[in-house]
Amino acid sequence: MxxxxxxxxxxxxxxxxxxxxxxxxxxxxxxxxxxxxVTMAVSVLISFTFSWDVNEALCLMAGVxxxxxxxxxRSAVLLNIPGAPAAVATGFxxxxxxxxxxxxxxxxxxxxxxxxxxxxxxxxxxxxAPVISDYSLMFASRDYFMLAVMGLLLVGSLSGESLAxxxxxxxxGIFLSMIGMDxxxxxxxxxxxxxxxxxxxxxxxxMIGLFGVSEALVQxxxxxxxxxxxxxxxxxxxxxxxxxxxxxxxKSALIGIGIGAxxxxxxxxxALMAYGSARRSIKKPTRPFxxxxxxxxxxxxxxxxxxxxxxxxPMLTLGIPGDAVTAVIIGALYIxxxxxxxxxxxxxxxxxxxxVGALTLANTFLLPLGLSGIRIFxxxxxxxxxxxxxxxxxxxxxxTYGINNSITDVYWMMGFGAFGYILKMYGYQMGPVILGVxxxxxxxxxxxxxxxxxQHSIPLFFWKFFxxxxxxxxxIVTVVMIGSQAGWWDKIKKSLFKTKSVQSEKS
Amino acid sequence: xxxxxxxxPGERILTWFLLALSLFVLVNxxxxxxxxxxxxxxFPLFIGSVMILSVLRVLWKEWKVFASxxxxxxxxxxxxxxxxxxxxxxxxxLVLFMLLTSSLGFWISSYLFLVGSFLLLKxxxxxxxxxxxxxxxxxxxxxxxxxxxxxxx
Numbered sequence: 001m002x003x004x005x006x007x008x009x010x011x012x013x014x015x016x017x018x019x020x021x022x023x024x025x026x027x028x029x030x031x032x033x034x035x036x037x038v039t040m041a042v043s044v045l046i047s048f049t050f051s052w053d054v055n056e057a058l059c060l061m062a063g064v065x066x067x068x069x070x071x072x073x074r075s076a077v078l079l080n081i082p083g084a085p086a087a088v089a090t091g092f093x094x095x096x097x098x099x100x101x102x103x104x105x106x107x108x109x110x111x112x113x114x115x116x117x118x119x120x121x122x123x124x125x126x127x128x129a130p131v132i133s134d135y136s137l138m139f140a141s142r143d144y145f146m147l148a149v150m151g152l153l154l155v156g157s158l159s160g161e162s163l164a165x166x167x168x169x170x171x172x173g174i175f176l177s178m179i180g181m182d183x184x185x186x187x188x189x190x191x192x193x194x195x196x197x198x199x200x201x202x203x204x205x206x207m208i209g210l211f212g213v214s215e216a217l218v219q220x221x222x223x224x225x226x227x228x229x230x231x232x233x234x235x236x237x238x239x240x241x242x243x244x245x246x247x248x249x250x251k252s253a254l255i256g257i258g259i260g261a262x263x264x265x266x267x268x269x270x271a272l273m274a275y276g277s278a279r280r281s282i283k284k285p286t287r288p289f290x291x292x293x294x295x296x297x298x299x300x301x302x303x304x305x306x307x308x309x310x311x312x313x314p315m316l317t318l319g320i321p322g323d324a325v326t327a328v329i330i331g332a333l334y335i336x337x338x339x340x341x342x343x344x345x346x347x348x349x350x351x352x353x354x355x356v357g358a359l360t361l362a363n364t365f366l367l368p369l370g371l372s373g374i375r376i377f378x379x380x381x382x383x384x385x386x387x388x389x390x391x392x393x394x395x396x397x398x399x400t401y402g403i404n405n406s407i408t409d410v411y412w413m414m415g416f417g418a419f420g421y422i423l424k425m426y427g428y429q430m431g432p433v434i435l436g437v438x439x440x441x442x443x444x445x446x447x448x449x450x451x452x453x454x455q456h457s458i459p460l461f462f463w464k465f466f467x468x469x470x471x472x473x474x475x476i477v478t479v480v481m482i483g484s485q486a487g488w489w490d491k492i493k494k495s496l497f498k499t500k501s502v503q504s505e506k507s
Numbered sequence: 508x509x510x511x512x513x514x515x516p517g518e519r520i521l522t523w524f525l526l527a528l529s530l531f532v533l534v535n536x537x538x539x540x541x542x543x544x545x546x547x548x549x550f551p552l553f554i555g556s557v558m559i560l561s562v563l564r565v566l567w568k569e570w571k572v573f574a575s576x577x578x579x580x581x582x583x584x585x586x587x588x589x590x591x592x593x594x595x596x597x598x599x600x601l602v603l604f605m606l607l608t609s610s611l612g613f614w615i616s617s618y619l620f621l622v623g624s625f626l627l628l629k630x631x632x633x634x635x636x637x638x639x640x641x642x643x644x645x646x647x648x649x650x651x652x653x654x655x656x657x658x659x660x
Binding site: 393 | 547554565568608
């Protein structure tokens with residue numbers, strides 16, 4: 001009963017309802033405008049809402065998070081430019097649908113599928129997290145170390161064009177997290193005698209630089225691309241259409257939840273997996289896949305929003321982020337003095353249920369907000385990048401300054417923006433860097449504790465890894481995921497890109 | 508997964524730079540105490556090694572690509588690929604913004620930055636740029652003064 005009270009807290013305050021609504025609305029448009037990402041928005045919001053009450057800050061973030069994951073689908077359908085990585089798969093059939101004059105149906109299906117997927121994900125979170133949290137107390141330091149390694153390896157290997165580049169990006173993030181004072185010994189590391197560096201480089205400055213400024217610089221390459229105008233009608237899908245595809249929605253939601261629950265794998269992977277699964281399993285789609293199949297919109301959209309619930313399971317119960325956005329949200333929780341992990345549910349159970357409530361509310365707002373406002377959207381995507389990019393930079397500057405009221409943080413942010421831009425241009429992803437920054441301290445602390453437990457004996461350290469069933473299971477999962485991806489992941493990617501190239505040849 | 512997708516002019520420079528950075532990390536980690544496996548320097552040593560190994564793997568994988576491309580041919584393509592004129596100009600504007608921000612304060616330097624950027628990136632014509640700059644800063648002021656409660660310098 002107490003939990004229900006916490007869950008309903010966000011529903012009972014007009015201010016909080018308003019914040020979730022504004023957050024969801026803003027999230028949809030941030031997600032929809034190519035060049036603005038939900039990760040960027042949440043990173044900036046951390047410092048903006050720094051002085052707020054934690055519940056109010058979480059309401060705004062839950063809205064932006066849910067809205068942003070969904071919002072990417074709009075530009076994927078209407079412009080064939082996914083507004084967020086999680087919407088890449090939506091464009092495969094969404095854009096052909098728009099070209100056939102069915103943009104309204106595509107957006108309507110994407111919205112309803114997202115909302116249903118979102119609810120199923122939240123149900124999974126509310127059911128699984130308390131159970132996992134109980135078990136997580138049994139996790140030893142080496143298990144946390146293994147989970148962090150698993151998260152980094154997965155995000156590194158799945159997010160970019162090359163495993164080696166992904167691992168480098170993750171290691172770079174860990175290196176950045178080590179700059180400053182060693183919490184175990186008080187010794188400065190990589191500080192080169194600078195007192196200023198003893199407190200480290202603030203992770204929000206790194207995040208905003210890598211996701212805000214570097215993205216703005218990348219977007220300068222596409223300044224001359226003119227926006228495409230689309231005619232959108234009949235946005236609300238029929239019950240019959242939804243009912244017909246209900247089994248696909250359930251299946252895709254399960255894929256989304258499962259992928260999300262894996263540390264390191266986020267909405268983009270979930271959407272691609274669900275799309276691949278729908279392609280393989282549906283023998284008679286409404287149209288061939290890649291040419292405007294309704295199933296090709298429903299599957300990825302259900303999965304990427306269901307993934308929100310899944311992603312939150314390891315984040316809240318183990319403190320291990322599911323993807324770059326959850327890594328940023330973990331950062332937000334740290335800033336508000338909370339510590340995601342096994343103790344979160346014990347020390348602050350109200351916060352967990354409040355967050356679940358805020359996500360539910362945001363998901364509820366997604367339906368009316370997603371099914372309306374197409375005219376505003378059409379106007380917004382017409383905003384020239386020449387206007388948008390400088391505004392992103394100024395907001396990034398304000399956001400970074402707001403963390404510590406320090407101009408040095410702004411310089412760091414700009415430096416990381418420029419460095420991130422170069423890395424991005426050569427195929428290094430920013431997601432693993434951020435995960436590395438967040439997971440670095442968790443990984444190191446647990447590694448050192450595990451080593452101290454075995455009195456620095458390497459044979460005993462490894463023996464413990466293989467003698468504990470839980471650790472062994474984590475090792476097996478990691479090895480199987482990394483080892484087998486060369487097979488299944490390549491197959492999915494090849495089949496998807498084949499569809500895309502066939503589709504572009506035809507058009 | 509491991510197959511390379513395309514040739515990117517200048518990638519070899521970045522890869523060598525990242526190798527140098529990784530070596531720098533490893534050398535500095537080596538200077539930290541590393542008597543036991545949980546000393547301050549132990550984990551940095553491990554991470555430095557991972558960085559080096561992963562960059563070496565990139566080099567190994569791309570070696571044929573790098574070797575098949577004459578430096579003279581590649582050199583002329585680097586600037587248009589990674590630093591086209593618009594990006595260079597914008598980086599200069601960003602550096603100026605950062606230099607001015609400490610002396611002129613946030614509001615004046617941001618206004619100059621916004622107007623300059625709108626004009627440079629062809630986002631708006633001069634008069635419109637001046638007006639949008641004022642409107643944007645007014646919105647930022649209202650937001651940060653009353654909603655986010657961040658005091659700007």
